[in-house]
Amino acid sequence: MSRINKNSRIPLYYQLVDIILNEIEEGGLEENSQLTTERELCEIYEISRATVRQAIGILEKDGYIYKVQGKGTFIAPKKIEQTLEKFYSFGDQIKKMGRKATSKVLSSEIIRCTGYLGKQFNCSEEENLHKLVRIRYSDNEAIIYEESYLPIKRFEKLDSLKIEKDGLYNYLKKKYKVKLDYATEVFSVVVTEEKVSSYLEEKLGKPAMKVERITYENEKVIEYTESIVKGDKFKFKIFLKNI
Amino acid sequence: MSRINKNSRIPLYYQLVDIILNEIEEGGLEENSQLTTERELCEIYEISRATVRQAIGILEKDGYIYKVQGKGTFIAPKKIEQTLEKFYSFGDQIKKMGRKATSKVLSSEIIRCTGYLGKQFNCSEEENLHKLVRIRYSDNEAIIYEESYLPIKRFEKLDSLKIEKDGLYNYLKKKYKVKLDYATEVFSVVVTEEKVSSYLEEKLGKPAMKVERITYENEKVIEYTESIVKGDKFKFKIFLKNI
Numbered sequence: 301m302s303r304i305n306k307n308s309r310i311p312l313y314y315q316l317v318d319i320i321l322n323e324i325e326e327g328g329l330e331e332n333s334q335l336t337t338e339r340e341l342c343e344i345y346e347i348s349r350a351t352v353r354q355a356i357g358i359l360e361k362d363g364y365i366y367k368v369q370g371k372g373t374f375i376a377p378k379k380i381e382q383t384l385e386k387f388y389s390f391g392d393q394i395k396k397m398g399r400k401a402t403s404k405v406l407s408s409e410i411i412r413c414t415g416y417l418g419k420q421f422n423c424s425e426e427e428n429l430h431k432l433v434r435i436r437y438s439d440n441e442a443i444i445y446e447e448s449y450l451p452i453k454r455f456e457k458l459d460s461l462k463i464e465k466d467g468l469y470n471y472l473k474k475k476y477k478v479k480l481d482y483a484t485e486v487f488s489v490v491v492t493e494e495k496v497s498s499y500l501e502e503k504l505g506k507p508a509m510k511v512e513r514i515t516y517e518n519e520k521v522i523e524y525t526e527s528i529v530k531g532d533k534f535k536f537k538i539f540l541k542n543i
Numbered sequence: 544m545s546r547i548n549k550n551s552r553i554p555l556y557y558q559l560v561d562i563i564l565n566e567i568e569e570g571g572l573e574e575n576s577q578l579t580t581e582r583e584l585c586e587i588y589e590i591s592r593a594t595v596r597q598a599i600g601i602l603e604k605d606g607y608i609y610k611v612q613g614k615g616t617f618i619a620p621k622k623i624e625q626t627l628e629k630f631y632s633f634g635d636q637i638k639k640m641g642r643k644a645t646s647k648v649l650s651s652e653i654i655r656c657t658g659y660l661g662k663q664f665n666c667s668e669e670e671n672l673h674k675l676v677r678i679r680y681s682d683n684e685a686i687i688y689e690e691s692y693l694p695i696k697r698f699e700k701l702d703s704l705k706i707e708k709d710g711l712y713n714y715l716k717k718k719y720k721v722k723l724d725y726a727t728e729v730f731s732v733v734v735t736e737e738k739v740s741s742y743l744e745e746k747l748g749k750p751a752m753k754v755e756r757i758t759y760e761n762e763k764v765i766e767y768t769e770s771i772v773k774g775d776k777f778k779f780k781i782f783l784k785n786i
Contacts, residue, residue, distance in 0.1 A: 309655065310658075384627075384781050386784050387783045412553060414561070415553075415560075416564065483782075485783060487779040489750045489751060490606075490750070490774075491750055507751075531731075537728070539725065540628075540630045540725060540726045541630065
């Protein structure tokens with residue numbers, strides 16, 4: 301067991317943060333298992349309650365642990381790290397983390413290609429789009445609210461049940477022989493609005509990552525998707541060359 | 544002037560959102576200028592106050608406009624779009640937007656290379672790091688809180704005044720002939736804590752983008768920086784190939 305060094309220049313609470321982080325990362329503390337109580341941490345490391353609270357506060361703020369009223373403090377599930385190099389699917393990444401990836405279609409309707417959407421698709425007002433609203437789950441927890449728009453001209457009909465079963469991209473590849481060329485994504489920070497918070501089963505106004513994806517096939521836009529990703533569930537990694 | 548079509552299937556509030564967005568994007572409405580009042584919008588478009596309020600609510604939530612108590616509603620400055628293809632500097636991007644980019648060094652100290660930092664730099668506890676805390680401004684508004692760590696072994700001394708004047712990377716290139724190879728960045732969503740909110744002059748608990756950058760020179764880590772970027776100031780764009 302790591303020990304706290306009282307002669308170190310490093311503050312005691314910071315040493316405790318490091319010890320707990322190490323245990324989480326080395327797998328000694330499992331996701332959703334209970335953290336040693338404050339009183340026990342005081343005894344084990346021979347430090348004051350105030351020091352322990354300071355460390356716990358930092359770990360909670362950074363999302364490594366979470367508190368449940370009347371139950372105690374628990375180890376938070378790790379954020380899913382999505383590398384942004386090539387085309388990816390949230391579903392595949394959730395599966396790679398060893399979790400169950402499912403989705404539910406909330407609605408599927410046909411709307412006019414107008415206004416902001418008209419600009420994305422560069423289409424006329426006479427054209428129509430599918431609007432598909434989905435919730436995506438990791439191990440039965442709702443983590444992404446997603447609105448996708450797809451041109452009717454390219455995709456005449458969409459089968460919600462098959463999309464739920466196979467995932468959107470697999471469905472489009474199978475049914476419409478789609479050949480994805482490339483996509484652009486814009487990441488920004490938002491606070492969840494009422495509708496989205498209720499679907500994601502969280503408090504109103506929680507921070508989330510908004511990901512706007514535009515997908516191209518033969519230089520034509522074939523998908524515009526706006527995903528609202530729960531703030532504490534994902535992180536996104538990129539690689540920058542110095543060219 | 545665009546008009547509202549009362550026979551359209553598109554909801555009236557949504558048509559108004561589109562009209563205002565168009566005016567913002569086409570430059571008809573300048574940043575920080577006042578938006579036409581609710582009463583005027585009712586008269587111009589012959590729609591109800593409730594419809595106008597619904598449209599204003601959406602534009603405010605999406606960050607296109609902001610309200611000032613007792614003064615009215617104003618056009619929000621555009622988010623700065625940072626493309627994530629190659630190595631970039633926040634300062635350069637702010638300048639590209641035609642704004643003044645400055646920074647202030649809050650503190651510069653020497654700390655042990657331990658714990659979480661030790662892992663990033665793969666260094667022993669005997670080694671030391673510079674810890675540099677900066678605030679970055681766009682047109683005199685604080686928009687980024689930044690903590691940078693740099694190994695003493697590679698950079699013996701840092702001159703805060705020169706870093707403020709030239710920017711960190713320009714300073715390192717000039718003084719230490721640094722040749723940046725590549726960097727990795729991890730993006731996640733956080734809420735600002737007390738210290739950071741006060742430096743960024745905003746309310747506690749506002750959403751922000753956390754960007755963790757690790758920079759390499761000859762396969763060695765020469766910088767670890769944690770930037771807390773105000774949520775409504777930046778968006779990040781990437782390009783995904785289908786390989």
